[in-house]
Amino acid sequence: MAKTQLNVRVDETTAEAARRRARQRGVSVNRYIEELVQQDAGEAGRAFVEAAADFMKRYEAVFAEEFGAPDRGAPGER
Secondary structure, three states, X not given: XXXXXXXXXXXXXXXXHHHHHHHHHOOOHHHHHHHHXXXXXXXXXXXXXXXXXXXXXXXHHHHHHHXXXXXXXXXXXX
């Protein structure tokens, strides 16, 4: 995968914490920050799916009333 350079300005305390944590994990600061962003993006994705599932559970009856009960048969049985 191609890499893109991203410049970020942080205070010295944050920079040192990032360097220390990267060293502890045995990775570069770049890799450490990349992993943090990927982890954060994954958590956001999971939170979205959980919220969508909760929404559908809460409003399933409203949708069923408006649009009819969902066909719960297997895809090949429809």
